[in-house]
Amino acid sequence: MLKPGATIGILGGGQLGRMMAIAAAQIGYRCHIYAPEQDSVAAEVSAEFTCAPWYDREALATFAAACDVVTYEFENVPVEPLSAIPADLLAPGTKALEIAQDRVREKRFVEDVGGRPAPFAAVDHDSELADAVERVGAPGILKTRRDGYDGKGQWRLAQAHDAQGIRVPQSGSVYEGMVHFDCEFSVILVRARDGEVRFWDSTHNTHEHGILAHSELPAPAIVGEQVAEARALAQKVAEALGYVGVLTCEFFATADGPVFNEMAPRVHNSGHWTIEGAVTSQFENHVRAIAGLPLGDTASVAERIVMDNLIGETALEVVNHLSDTRAHLHLYGKAEAREGRKMGHITRVGEG
Incomplete structure (x- = not known):
């Protein structure tokens, strides 16, 4: 400790x-x-x-x-x-990084522990793309195998013909079939050095242009029906990695159950609401875990909690944001407000 x-x-x-x-x-x-x-x-x-x-x-x-x-x-x-x-x-170690940095390896790892990712095929050369689209089907999304976040490094293919002319990056790519889903949600857990695991409530996440825009509790009923299965998978991932700290797994809620999207071996944007909305935030519990301290309670403090990302220049409209007396404003101190850049977030706890 x-x-x-x-x-x-x-x-x-x-x-x-x-x-x-x-x-x-x-x-x-x-x-x-x-x-x-x-x-x-x-x-x-x-x-x-x-x-x-x-x-x-x-x-x-x-x-x-x-x-x-x-x-x-x-x-x-x-x-x-x-x-x-x-x-x-x-803490956590490098194994989580090695897996999360390679989308193909990540999906195979999740399959190995019993999870179900979207249909996918590795695409390492231009010549392999057409076959991948034929096997997985269209529409789909071609993603860089490494790097890429907030919608960057992705190409949507509405039909097989759209694959013509696309150059596969030297580091390779993965082609994923489109998943028909009702909503997206996150499972955020913290695992202590002694193996204890705690979960925060799962928010309904809404993305705009590939960037998380909105996280909200309570999530739709379908999330409540599928969260236990999703949590079980996330815990298997954490245990297989020997993980210590906060781990995030993102899911699609579908008619056939939760489909794994991706994992983030770190605190996560969809958990920012926990600063004011949970007894112990994701940030404090990550610190507690890596420091060898007892974990804090992850319970939500209200039934309704909303977190909105502040992106671009609108983030700097401080007076407008704080005109809502329930708003908890977090600005990140970034000097330049650019289009698509996360500048801060607002959390509102309770009804209103």
Whole structure:
């Protein structure tokens, strides 16, 4: 167990690291951010900041030596240079990163533990795309095998003919068949070092242009009917990974049951509502888990809770946002408001 005053290292300097550092400070920990970008909103609220490239093994080793535990705030941290950090210091470990960074490997891993992803086929060369579309069917979505988030690195194919002329990235792609679903929802869990697992309520998630726009409780009835099965799968994933911390699995609620979409080995945008809407937030419980502390209660504090992402310049209309006296406003401190950029979020707890 880490005593108050210990240092938590966070790989990544974005808003998830920022909210994690704030939660850590509330229970007495210092945070040390490691990120390649000088402009880090997480570093603004942390005790220390190392700005260095991901592949600078010497800088990573020096950073790790100054920390009592190291975690990460996003899943695209390069795995290879993390060998400079002692394995027993990193929570969760690199296995979750290795799987989450490769969409094909992720889907096969989920199948191996009993889950059901959307129909898919690996596409490593241009010549393989037409066959993949024929086997899986159209319409579908071609996604980069690595990287890509918030709808980036994706191409929708309405019919087989649309595959003509598409160049498959050198790192490969995966072609997924379209899933007919009623709604999307998340299962967010936290797993402690002793294996205890707790879940937050599952929100109904709405995306716009590939970006999460809205999360809401209570979710539709179909989510309630399928959440137990989805939770069971998410727990199997966590246990197979030997996971410590917060893990998110996204699902489609379909007429045939929950279909796995993707996982995020980290705190998640669809769990931001837990800061005000749960007894213990996802950020605090992640800190508790990696620090070896008892987990906090994940129960929701109200029946109705709504979280809206603030994207682009409208995020800066502070007076308008706070004209609703129930609004809990979180701005991430980003200097430039660009189209499609997450600048903050608002959570409203209770009816009204």
